[in-house]
Amino acid sequence: MAFFGLRKWPTPVFRPLWPFFAASGITYFLVSKAQDMGVRSEGFRHDARNPYAAQIAKEEHH
Template sequence: MFGLRKFNTPVLRPNAPFFVGGAIVFYLVAKAQSAMIDSEEYRNDPRNPALSSGKKQH
């Protein structure tokens, strides 16, 4: 009688557009970041994280 009761409250369905939008923004930001790291302007910059980890040889 007392305590928490189970109600059918929709959580996932109303928030689905926000989850999808967040995933799309995350993907696009990651893609833009990798494009900026590989750009000609920052390719040989010592602050480039790809050069400091030794991943890419230019």
């Protein structure tokens, strides 16, 4: 008999969802790299709206 929908054995969570966890990590990494490349591209490197412009200019001098 199920008590509040709970079973006698544990329901697997990680095993069926591991592809989604892996894909989330890979997607996060790739989007982060694409954003960084876009911010540092030549067209936006010296744009006043770029929040990283000061940091990029500081790195260019070194």
